[in-house]
Amino acid sequence: MKDKKETNPDFGIACPIPIQQYPHIMAAHGGGGKLMHQLIQKMFVSTFKNPQLEMEHDGATFPVSNGKLAFSTDSYVISPLFFPGGDIGSLAVHGTVNDLAMCGARPLYLSAGFILEEGFPMETLWRIVQSMGNAAQKAKVNIVTGDTKVVEKGKGDGVFINTAGVGIIEHNRHIAPSEIRREDEIILSGDIGRHGIAIMAVREGLEFESTIESDNAPVADLVMQLLDADIEIHCMRDLTRGGLSSALIEIAEKAGRHIHIEERSIPVTSEVQGACEILGFDPLYVANEGRFIAFVSQENSKKALQIMRAHPLGKDASIIGNVTAEQKPLVTMTGKIGARRIIDMLSGEQLPRIC
Amino acid sequence: MKYLEEYRDPKLAQQIANSIKGITTRPWTIMEICGGQTHAIIKYGIDELLPDKITLVHGPGCPVCVTPIEKIDIALQIAEKPDVIFCSFGDMLRVPGSEKDLFTVKANGADVRIVYSPLDTLKIAKNNPNKDVIFFGVGFETTAPTTAMAVYQARQLGLKNFSLLVSHVLVPPAMEALLSSPNNKVQGLLAAGHVCTVMGYTEYVPISEKYNVPIIVTGFEPLDILQGVYSCIKQLEEGRAEVENQYARVVRKEGNVPAQDLIRKVFRVIHQKWRGIGEISTSGLGLSEDYSEFDAEKKFAMEHYTAEEPSECLSGLVLQGAIKPHECPAFGTKCTPEKPLGAPMVSAEGACAAYHRYRKVEQEA
Numbered sequence: 001m002k003d004k005k006e007t008n009p010d011f012g013i014a015c016p017i018p019i020q021q022y023p024h025i026m027a028a029h030g031g032g033g034k035l036m037h038q039l040i041q042k043m044f045v046s047t048f049k050n051p052q053l054e055m056e057h058d059g060a061t062f063p064v065s066n067g068k069l070a071f072s073t074d075s076y077v078i079s080p081l082f083f084p085g086g087d088i089g090s091l092a093v094h095g096t097v098n099d100l101a102m103c104g105a106r107p108l109y110l111s112a113g114f115i116l117e118e119g120f121p122m123e124t125l126w127r128i129v130q131s132m133g134n135a136a137q138k139a140k141v142n143i144v145t146g147d148t149k150v151v152e153k154g155k156g157d158g159v160f161i162n163t164a165g166v167g168i169i170e171h172n173r174h175i176a177p178s179e180i181r182r183e184d185e186i187i188l189s190g191d192i193g194r195h196g197i198a199i200m201a202v203r204e205g206l207e208f209e210s211t212i213e214s215d216n217a218p219v220a221d222l223v224m225q226l227l228d229a230d231i232e233i234h235c236m237r238d239l240t241r242g243g244l245s246s247a248l249i250e251i252a253e254k255a256g257r258h259i260h261i262e263e264r265s266i267p268v269t270s271e272v273q274g275a276c277e278i279l280g281f282d283p284l285y286v287a288n289e290g291r292f293i294a295f296v297s298q299e300n301s302k303k304a305l306q307i308m309r310a311h312p313l314g315k316d317a318s319i320i321g322n323v324t325a326e327q328k329p330l331v332t333m334t335g336k337i338g339a340r341r342i343i344d345m346l347s348g349e350q351l352p353r354i355c
Numbered sequence: 356m357k358y359l360e361e362y363r364d365p366k367l368a369q370q371i372a373n374s375i376k377g378i379t380t381r382p383w384t385i386m387e388i389c390g391g392q393t394h395a396i397i398k399y400g401i402d403e404l405l406p407d408k409i410t411l412v413h414g415p416g417c418p419v420c421v422t423p424i425e426k427i428d429i430a431l432q433i434a435e436k437p438d439v440i441f442c443s444f445g446d447m448l449r450v451p452g453s454e455k456d457l458f459t460v461k462a463n464g465a466d467v468r469i470v471y472s473p474l475d476t477l478k479i480a481k482n483n484p485n486k487d488v489i490f491f492g493v494g495f496e497t498t499a500p501t502t503a504m505a506v507y508q509a510r511q512l513g514l515k516n517f518s519l520l521v522s523h524v525l526v527p528p529a530m531e532a533l534l535s536s537p538n539n540k541v542q543g544l545l546a547a548g549h550v551c552t553v554m555g556y557t558e559y560v561p562i563s564e565k566y567n568v569p570i571i572v573t574g575f576e577p578l579d580i581l582q583g584v585y586s587c588i589k590q591l592e593e594g595r596a597e598v599e600n601q602y603a604r605v606v607r608k609e610g611n612v613p614a615q616d617l618i619r620k621v622f623r624v625i626h627q628k629w630r631g632i633g634e635i636s637t638s639g640l641g642l643s644e645d646y647s648e649f650d651a652e653k654k655f656a657m658e659h660y661t662a663e664e665p666s667e668c669l670s671g672l673v674l675q676g677a678i679k680p681h682e683c684p685a686f687g688t689k690c691t692p693e694k695p696l697g698a699p700m701v702s703a704e705g706a707c708a709a710y711h712r713y714r715k716v717e718q719e720a
Contacts, residue, residue: 204471270357277359280703337368337577339400341713347692348458351445352471353703354418355391355497355549 015126016042025120030150043126044112044146047133052109052144060144062109065168070105072096073164081128081158083202085194085214088161089131091289094218096165097139098238101220102292104175104227105167107139112146112163117156128159139218141165167220171227177254179234184323185301186259187294189219189308190316191267192244196287197275212271217290222311231304232297239288245331245343246285247293253329261321261333261343280353285346295323362576363399371581372404375588382408383591384540385584386533386676388526389547390417390704391575397709399577405584412540412676415529415632416547418494419446419702420674423628424664426522427452429657430491433520434465436655440483442476443491445469449692449701453662473498473505480509480517489651492521497549499523499640500614503621506642506649518651521641524627526550527558528638533675534566541676543587545573545580548602553618555610559598567596574602621646630664630698631671670697673706680710687711 017039028035045053052060076092086094093110100107112132116125136143143163195214200206219238226233235255237247244266252259268276268283276283290313296304301319308314321333331343387393393413396402402411415421431452434441441457448457448469461467466486470476473490480488492502502523509517526547533539546559551572559570569590573583583601590597600606618640627639642650652658668690669683680686680699690696692711699705 206471273359335399336363336365337399337401337404338365339403341398341400344712346712348449351448351703352469353391354444354446354494 015123016046017122017126023122025116025118025122025125025150027118027150027152030116030148036148039148040146043129047129048112048136048143050142050144052142053146060109062144068169070100070103070167070169071164072099072103073162074099075160075162077157077160078199079157080199080202081124083214084198084211086216086289087128087131088159089128090135091216092161092163093132093135093139093141094216094289095240096163097141097218097220098290098292100165100167101223102236102238103167103169104171104173104223104233104236105169106224107141107165107167107220109144110136110141110163110165112143112161114146114148115156115160116148116150117158118150118153120158125159135218139220173227173233175233175235177235177251180251180255180257180295180323181234181297182257182323182325183298184234184295185298185319186248186261186321186323187296187301187304187308188244188266188318188320189222189292189294189314190215190290191269191272192239192288192291193268193272193276193283193286195289196243197272199287200279201275206275208271208275210271212275215288215290217313219290219292219313222308222313223292225307225311226294226304229303229307231307232300233294233304234297235295236292238292241287242345243283243285243287244293246345248331249343249345251295252331256327256329258324258326258328259321259331260324261331263333263335265318265320267316267318281350284343285350293320298322359576362574362578364578368404368577368581371578371585375409375581375585376406378585378592379406379408379588380592382410383542383588384410384412385543385545385587386412386414386541387545387573387580388414388416388530389550389575390420390702390706391549392416392545392547392573392580393706394704394709395575395577395580397713401577401580404581409584409588411584413673413679413706414676415533415629415674416495416526417674417699417702417704417706418498418524419450420670420698420705421524421629421632422447422450422493422522422698423630424452424662425628425660426520427456428662429652429660430457430520431455431460432657433489433651433655434460434467435463436487438486440466440468440479440486440488441491442468442470442479442488444493446703447491447493449695450698451695451701473502474508477505477508477512477514477517480514481512484516486516487654488517490517490519492519492523495524495526495547495550496554496618497547497552499618499622500553500611503617506621506646507617509649510646518649518654519642520651521622523622523640524629525624525638525640526554527562528635529629530559530562532632532635532638534562534568536675538677541568543569543591544571545583545587546570548572548574548579548606551600551602551606551610553611553614555608556598556600556606557608563596563598569596570598572598572600572602572606574605629674631668631674633671665696668697670699670707673699680707681714683707
């Protein structure tokens with residue numbers, strides 16, 4: 001049978017797996033035989049292309065300089081797989097890259113583990129892998145080792161991806177919640193809530209006047225610029241599922257310090273604000289995938305803000321609050337009409353209200 | 356953001372707060388009916404802008420909170436049946452029944468789905484002809500028309516596999532029950548703007564006259580609530596008791612007449628039990644005789660089920676404004692959002708949830 005290569009409209013590159021023969025993932029694609037070998041070679045090695053991966057060894061080896069390494073992992077189980085502003089592939093790369101960046105590390109190498117459900121369309125996997133390849137290239141990391149497993153139909157949700165990453169720490173700063181100090185200023189890198197609302201809109205079929213795109217992005221380059229400029233950063237945290245509020249509360253609790261923020265200084269687009277008003281959500285608790293907060297010494301905060309605003313991923317950066325003199329693990333906020341309230345962690349996810 | 360930021364302007368809020376201070380000479384107790392208003396008051400700290408002489412007490416207007424425990428238990432039992440898709444507003448899923456909540460039965464494998472509109476349930480029913488699809492219709496007059504529309508359309512579409520578990524409640528009988536109680540402290544009411552969007556406000560006139568209380572139809576943004584308080588205090592100070600419409604940008608005197616017609620067509624007024632409060636006569640909506648074929652309680656033979664509410668939960672007193680949430684001995688200890696005794700601790704409109712979320716630590720201090 002002659003292979004027919006179909007051109008993918010998103011990437012303009014044909015999926016190299018013979019689509020007519022194997023339009024869907026089969027159990028044998030995880031079985032250790034010919035089909036699995038073909039999948040790894042044609043799908044993963046050809047896309048992620050780098051010397052370590054091409055060694056086809058059980059793991060990747062690489063040299064390290066003196067200093068410290070950072071190591072992080074995360075699993076991605078998102079539905080829908082594709083959403084405005086990204087997909088599970090780019091998310092899986094950015095998520096781990098961002099976690100490494102939050103440790104003050106320059107991300108270098110990633111692993112990628114795929115759990116595929118039998119029957120998953122090959123073409124869809126190809127799009128996801130291409131997106132991962134592009135995201136890795138943009139974030140300047142190599143995917144150097146990986147794994148593929150296939151689970152029976154009905155025992156997975158299409159595709160689950162795990163990435164782990166290694167980064168190198170090239171400075172002497174200790175970046176951690178315990179390092180935050182009185183009068184540190186808190187800089188938020190951009191507007192909040194777009195990822196959560198974008199996903200919600202697709203998942204629930206909600207339509208707004210304009211499409212809300214996820215903020216899904218790798219922030220390592222921006223973080224490296226801050227570190228290279230010798231900004232005195234005491235702590236960083238990327239804002240993920242629990243939103244801005246959870247990140248602040250986690251740090252306040254770990255450090256045993258009081259954090260105060262101003263609602264007016266937190267950027268939220270009117271589209272996200274509108275969607276939140278309709279659903280009864282608070283943007284402070286909505287998920288993000290390309291935003292972080294940095295605790296910076298007061299002396300350095302203006303300079304840090306300038307650097308962030310000069311970067312495309314930090315153009316809406318804003319100083320949203322500071323660490324106060326009080327030694328209690330608490331986050332408070334001055335609201336829009338001037339009254340103060342506490343910011344508490346939610347017990348579960350936010351649920352749409354009745355009326 | 357247009358039509359929102361204007362109503363959250365700190366300078367204007369302070370101006371109205373100052374005006375309220377200027378006209379207040381005596382202590383007054385005002386109740387906001389709606390749980391949405393309670394949350395806005397606590398979230399924005401509106402009560403902190405008011406003079407000490409004014410006490411805001413929180414009313415029963417949290418539809419999730421007043422849904423009787425029997426209905427939650429019935430919902431759980433129906434949801435657990437095979438070949439059933441149970442649809443509900445998201446807010447109901449954490450509400451505790453006698454033993455568990457809808458999240459628990461969902462985790463145990465029941466097909467429980469969150470919908471944004473009752474009409475979404477009809478699509479689900481159409482797409483799953485071999486399953487029984489139930490919508491849990493909860494709420495005040497605000498949500499009653501959309502529930503009614505779902506039932507009405509189900510008949511038009513000939514959907515035999517759709518039914519409704521209904522627990523709709525009405526504001527005016529609850530107002531009367533509160534005001535006629537011998538322990539009543541409430542001197543003025545802020546009525547729920549969105550209920551009045553549907554019902555208008557002529558039905559409040561006899562209540563205002565009978566109990567000699569000002570009733571101000573009020574919106575949900577900080578400036579709305581402050582204006583509502585201002586109008587209420589002004590009437591109290593001047594010795595007047597009238598119905599006034601602060602929320603005129605949304606509410607008309609006669610309300611939404613076609614919506615009211617639809618409610619009357621599909622529902623009939625019944626005596627209704629309110630969680631924590633007890634039965635209030637003519638305070639609920641049940642399916643009318645003509646639409647009784649869509650009654651899930653009949654379909655699943657659940658009409659005679661009864662259950663006891665946990666005695667440690669003082670939500671009834673909270674819902675009647677008799678105590679503030681943090682004055683309940685179980686608040687924050689035996690009763691938390693993770694392990695609630697009553698619904699006000701988990702609902703987005705529940706007063707206990709508002710205090711726990713925005714004020715917990717400061718109450719402790």
